Each structure stands twice: as structure tokens, then as C-alpha cells.
Amino acid sequence: MKVSFTQVDTACMVIDINGFVIVTDPAFDTEGTVYEGPRTLYKTGSPRLQPKDIGPVDLVLLSHDQHKDNLDNAGREFIKTVKQVISTPGAVERLAQNNVTGLNEWESISIATAKVPGLRITATPCQHAPTQEQTKISGHVIGFMIEWEGQQGALYVSGDTVYFDGIEEIAKRFKVHTAVLHVGKAGFPDINYMPLTFTTEMAIQTARLMNVNKFIPTHFEGWKHFNEKPEYLHEQVTHSDIKEKLLWLQPGTPAVIEI
């Protein structure tokens, strides 16, 4: 089936599967927005598309709602307008909207649509920091395995996670064709820049472990707390053994592949 990927901003991407439109981790705020909190966040880039450019959306996959880079202020308004949102059980409570479904790790939901027969979403485990203490502070996050009938292999969207044994379990349970991985090495000075999302190295390791056909990096631009630059990421991947697998998206421009 033809699938198009359009990078919008951060981990916000439009994934169009034969006309069934999914938006991941909605981020539509513009450059210069400041988010006060226990750790103040700074938006340093703007989204390439706004909801009006995307048009009707069938489904939002929200890896977690508690962090502004995965669901910003405009994203929060946007998800009130869509048919269905899949996220964590905690997000269901906090967002208190009747269009949100919560999944725990390995739980699946089937979605009836003539556009994508057999469409099924399974929540995959994430660990949003390398230490237990910081993982608790970061809170519950899920990734997504997207499957349908006649697929060459599954489509995996990692969510915010570091490399941990859950990634190995995912690789055991699923044959992944395309992996969308949240990179950028998010981190903060008060915790000595410990990686809260994949480093480039972890992402390469994950893509290699899953033996993917395509590796699509996302979540590496638009915020001050992302500590690996796109140039570094691109350079490292194009000099690795998975260089042939890289699908490097140009923000706002759809890339179409067969899955």
C-alpha cells in the first residue's frame, strides 16, 4: 500500500495510508513560544504546515500528552477537532475529551476503514529516560505499531524513548518494515543532558536490530532542549551500515513509499 510521510514539526508528522490520514504528536505552535514549567521549554522553529493545510484527519496518535514538544498549545486545540485520538490511559483522564482512547503496552485497537483493510494499532513500550528516577518524572509514554492487511512489514512509530530492553522485545514480536524514530537526544543541563529520547547512535542500533527497510528520523528540530543537531544525525547515519535505509524527510514535502 502507498504510504506518504510529511514532516510537520518536532515529532508531528502526517502519515497518509491510502487516504487514511494520521497525525502524530501534534505540534503547531510557532517559533519563540516559551513554556513555563518545572523545566522551561523554548520553541526554536515553526511548523511547516498548519491543521488547515492538512485537511480532514482520521486519527491522531499521541505518544504522551504531558510534554509540550509532543502536544503543544495549538496541538491541544487541534485534537479537540479530530475524530479519534489514541494515547495513554493517563492522557484519557487528563485531556477529558470523549474522542481519546487509552492503550497500555501491547494492547491493540482495530480501526474500521475501507481505505485500509485490517488496520490495527498496537501500543509499544517506551522508556523516556535511562534512569528509573527520571523515567518516573517523564511519565508514561507509548509508541505505536501500525499494521494492515497485505503489509510487507509493520510501520513503527517509536514515541519518546531511549534504547532499553523494551525495544528488543518489540523487535522480537514484530517484523518492522519502516521505523519512525524519535531522536534528537532531548535533555536538560540540570540532569547533565542524560538522553530522554534516542541519540543518533541508539536510533541506528534500533533500526539495525529491527532490520528495517526504511528508517525515518523525526523529533530532532524546533526546540532548545534537543541536543543533537540534524547535520550530526544526517552525517552519522549516512556513514553507517544502515545508510541505504534512511528516508530523510524535507519538512512539508510528502515522501511516498510502498509498505
Ligand SMILES: [Zn+2]
Ligand atoms: Zn516527552
